[in-house]
Amino acid sequence: MNTADGKVTENLRDGNDCLSEGMKAFRRLKKISPADAPLIDQALSHVSSARELVLQLEADILKRTRMF
Structure with missing residues (x-):
């Protein structure tokens, strides 16, 4: 697993x-x-923290999929 996968x-x-x-x-x-x-x-x-993590995950996914 690379670093990006681990972070996701x-x-x-x-x-x-x-x-x-x-x-x-x-x-x-x-x-x-x-x-x-x-x-x-x-x-x-807790919900606010989860929201922040979801937004970061969304940004990570969008960043990674733009590579393709």
């Missing part, structure tokens, strides 16, 4: 982990109340 694989794994953690935090919410703000922030943080 790492980004996919990291994105999946972030989404998984975000979903876990979201599922812990029963009724949303002001006391749930830390869990909501945690879920949003």
